[in-house]
Amino acid sequence: MRTIRELNKSNVPVVRIDESLDKYDNVILFPDKVAKANEMLRTVGLPKVNRKRKHA
Amino acid sequence: MKLDRYELKAGKNLTVFEFISDGPRGQISKLIQFTPTNYKDLYNLAFGDKHTETGQIDDSVISNNGDSERVLATVVATVYAFTDKYPEAWIYATGSTKARTRLYRMGISKYLEDAKKDFVIFGQVHNEWEAFVVGLDCEAFVVKRKNRKFEL
Numbered sequence: 410m411r412t413i414r415e416l417n418k419s420n421v422p423v424v425r426i427d428e429s430l431d432k433y434d435n436v437i438l439f440p441d442k443v444a445k446a447n448e449m450l451r452t453v454g455l456p457k458v459n460r461k462r463k464h465a
Numbered sequence: 466m467k468l469d470r471y472e473l474k475a476g477k478n479l480t481v482f483e484f485i486s487d488g489p490r491g492q493i494s495k496l497i498q499f500t501p502t503n504y505k506d507l508y509n510l511a512f513g514d515k516h517t518e519t520g521q522i523d524d525s526v527i528s529n530n531g532d533s534e535r536v537l538a539t540v541v542a543t544v545y546a547f548t549d550k551y552p553e554a555w556i557y558a559t560g561s562t563k564a565r566t567r568l569y570r571m572g573i574s575k576y577l578e579d580a581k582k583d584f585v586i587f588g589q590v591h592n593e594w595e596a597f598v599v600g601l602d603c604e605a606f607v608v609k610r611k612n613r614k615f616e617l
Contacts, residue, residue, distance in 0.1 A: 420583065421549050422473050422542040430476035430483055438481075438498045438522045439511035446502045446509040446557045449589065449605060455507065455555060456587040456594035456607060 468538035468576075475543075479550045480508075482543045483515070488530030495536065496522055497543050499556065507607075508547075510558040512540055525561050537572045545583070548610035559589075559605035566604060573606065574599040584608045 437443055471484040482497040497512040513524030530536075548554055560566030570588075573580060577599060580586060587594040588603025595601060 420542070421545045422470065422539075424473045424475045424479070424482070424546050426477050427474040427483070428477060430474065430481045431478070433481040433496070433498065434476060434478055437500055438496060439500065439509070439513065439524050442511040442524065442559070442561070443500050443502060443509045445559060445605075446507070447504075449557065450502060450504045450507065453589060453592050453594065455504065456585075458585060458609070 468541075469535050470539040470542050471535065473539065473543065473546070475546070479547055482546070484539050486528060486530050486532055486536055488528075488532045490528065490530045493528050493530055495539075497540060499543075499547050499554075502557070504555075506551075506553050507555045507557060508551075510540075510544070510556050533568065534572070537569070541580075544608065548584075552610055552612055555607055555609045557605060557607045569606065570601070570603065573597065583611055585611060 471486065473482050473484050475482045480499045484495055484497075486493040486495055494515040494517060495512055496515050497510070499508040499510055501507075502509055511524055513522045514526050514528060515522055544556060547556070558569065560569055573586065577586070577597070586597040586606065586608045588597045588601045589605040589607070590601065590603050594607065595603070597603070597606065
């Protein structure tokens with residue numbers, strides 16, 4: 410178990426789960442931004458990254 | 466470097482986060498959403514203010530609450546939380562205006578060396594992706610949490 414000091418130093422935040430936010434799960438809150446992302450995917454795609462090869 | 470950030474709440478799937486910006490203009494509720502796109506494992510990251518009375522979300526409002534750096538640090542924290550749960554996710558983000566994109570670009574540039582320890586970061590320049598470097602004049606960003614499978 411991590412200590413409070415370790416948790417406070419971590420980049421990963423402590424997040425409190427609030428089920429009242431689940432109502433947004435199937436709602437697109439920022440439709441313009443999502444449309445822009447989809448348009449980018451259609452025209453540009455994703456960056457190419459190299460997969461590391463496994464050594465035998 | 467760990468910047469000061471706001472306390473976070475999230476739905477159980479960790480796709481929607483909420484925090485309260487606290488500054489000279491009062492307390493402003495902010496919502497952050499990671500939304501799936503048409504491309505597998507690519508999510509759009511966006512955030513905006515939640516109107517306290519109507520519940521409407523607005524990503525174009527300028528809060529001017531004097532805490533933009535703390536707000537950005539909080540948004541970055543959600544990227545860590547989200548990619549902890551969804552390690553294969555790519556995250557796309559852009560500002561609602563050129564000025565706001567520039568603000569995000571400055572934020573990434575300021576802490577780029579730290580960010581690169583945990584993420585691969587690309588900037589969109591016209592119709593190409595380039596590895597993000599300080600001064601890159603890009604229109605959007607895409608990031609992915611580093612793991613053992615990928616390298617630049």
